Amino acid sequence: MHELSIAISMIDQIMEESDHRGGLDVEAVHLRLGVFSGVDKDALLFAYELACEGSPLAGSRLVIETIPLVIYCEACGQNRTPPSVYQLSCPECGTPGQKIVTGREIEVASLEVAA
Amino acid sequence: MTTRMVEVRAKVMKQNDLLARALRERFRSQGTYVVGLVSSPGSGKTAFLEKLIAGLARDCRVAALVGDLATENDAARLRRATPNVKQITTGTICHLDAQMVEKALETWRLDRIDFLFIENVGNLVCPSNYDLGEELRLVLLSATEGEDKPLKYPTIFNNSDVAIITKMDLAEAAEFDLAAARRNIESVHPGMQILEVSAKTGLGMQAVFDLLHARAFSSTF
Numbered sequence A: 001m002h003e004l005s006i007a008i009s010m011i012d013q014i015m016e017e018s019d020h021r022g023g024l025d026v027e028a029v030h031l032r033l034g035v036f037s038g039v040d041k042d043a044l045l046f047a048y049e050l051a052c053e054g055s056p057l058a059g060s061r062l063v064i065e066t067i068p069l070v071i072y073c074e075a076c077g078q079n080r081t082p083p084s085v086y087q088l089s090c091p092e093c094g095t096p097g098q099k100i101v102t103g104r105e106i107e108v109a110s111l112e113v114a115a
Numbered sequence B: 001m002t003t004r005m006v007e008v009r010a011k012v013m014k015q016n017d018l019l020a021r022a023l024r025e026r027f028r029s030q031g032t033y034v035v036g037l038v039s040s041p042g043s044g045k046t047a048f049l050e051k052l053i054a055g056l057a058r059d060c061r062v063a064a065l066v067g068d069l070a071t072e073n074d075a076a077r078l079r080r081a082t083p084n085v086k087q088i089t090t091g092t093i094c095h096l097d098a099q100m101v102e103k104a105l106e107t108w109r110l111d112r113i114d115f116l117f118i119e120n121v122g123n124l125v126c127p128s129n130y131d132l133g134e135e136l137r138l139v140l141l142s143a144t145e146g147e148d149k150p151l152k153y154p155t156i157f158n159n160s161d162v163a164i165i166t167k168m169d170l171a172e173a174a175e176f177d178l179a180a181a182r183r184n185i186e187s188v189h190p191g192m193q194i195l196e197v198s199a200k201t202g203l204g205m206q207a208v209f210d211l212l213h214a215r216a217f218s219s220t221f
Helices: A003-020 A041-052 B014-030 B045-056 B073-078 B098-104 B154-158 B178-188 B205-216
Strands: A026-034 A061-067 A070-073 A078-080 A099-102 A106-114 B003-011 B033-038 B062-068 B085-089 B115-119 B136-142 B162-166 B193-196
Touching: A003 A026, A003 A041, A003 A106, A003 B003, A003 B014, A026 A041, A026 B003, A041 A061, B003 B014, B014 B033, B014 B098, B033 B045, B033 B205, B045 B062, B045 B073, B045 B115, B045 B162, B045 B205, B062 B073, B062 B098, B073 B085, B085 B098, B154 B178, B162 B178, B178 B193, B193 B205
Parallel strands: A026 A061, B033 B115, B033 B136, B062 B085, B062 B115, B136 B162, B162 B193
Antiparallel strands: A026 A106, A070 A078, A070 A099, A106 B003
């Protein structure tokens, strides 16, 4: 389970952001998580809570926005949503898609802080 | 109590990615071609690497970093092929990261190494998020594991460069469907190069040597 390592990296980054801005009272963390990131959402939620214990982020909520897998279809010249994460081809013309547009994100989008 | 939103837009893997990028630049400037290996446990990574190192060591300087949760067994096996082997024991951590690689390299002279192999912890999930600064990532799939592994672990097959199907000498006994395996790899990583090998019989190993030589000594590197 590498979600704990990911959660610890997240906390480090949030603390860095917080320090940059003179210290934030973080109530919630909004994360963009791609379905093709290799990170499990539930495992990350669990790991986050655990990793926050004893840190200034203890008690903060983790809100995860799931980002779908989108590939670029060379044949259609369009972004397409493939049939599944294990079939990277265009649903319209069937051309295999080598270019991933979204789906790999593990990104802290924003922080909800006490005003 | 009122709250306000603060835009951050920060990649969680940023720190590892930055360190991996610095490592990659260092490897390139020292002329060291670095190959990462990922696979599930028991896919024959160490046997494959042993043969690979022994073959390359005839005319190149080869070194290996070996990640493992515990034990030095893999490193001891690889030392039969080259003395330049270092074990990274990760304890409970299920993957290598760029920092572990950087630390393990501290005492090595990279300018005296042509090929460096980094054998990750046997795991098809966790290593996929961690760039180690390697130039080429091989994902191994053994004929005895079944042909649907790529569909179960699409992320790591997608972000590796070449797929190596190992233990081909056992393919028949395991009723391994090679065409289905190739189809599944193609499905999660269109256009991926696939090589079939048997470390035991030596089948297909020449193609791997050729690939590594071509990549390492090509003008793009």
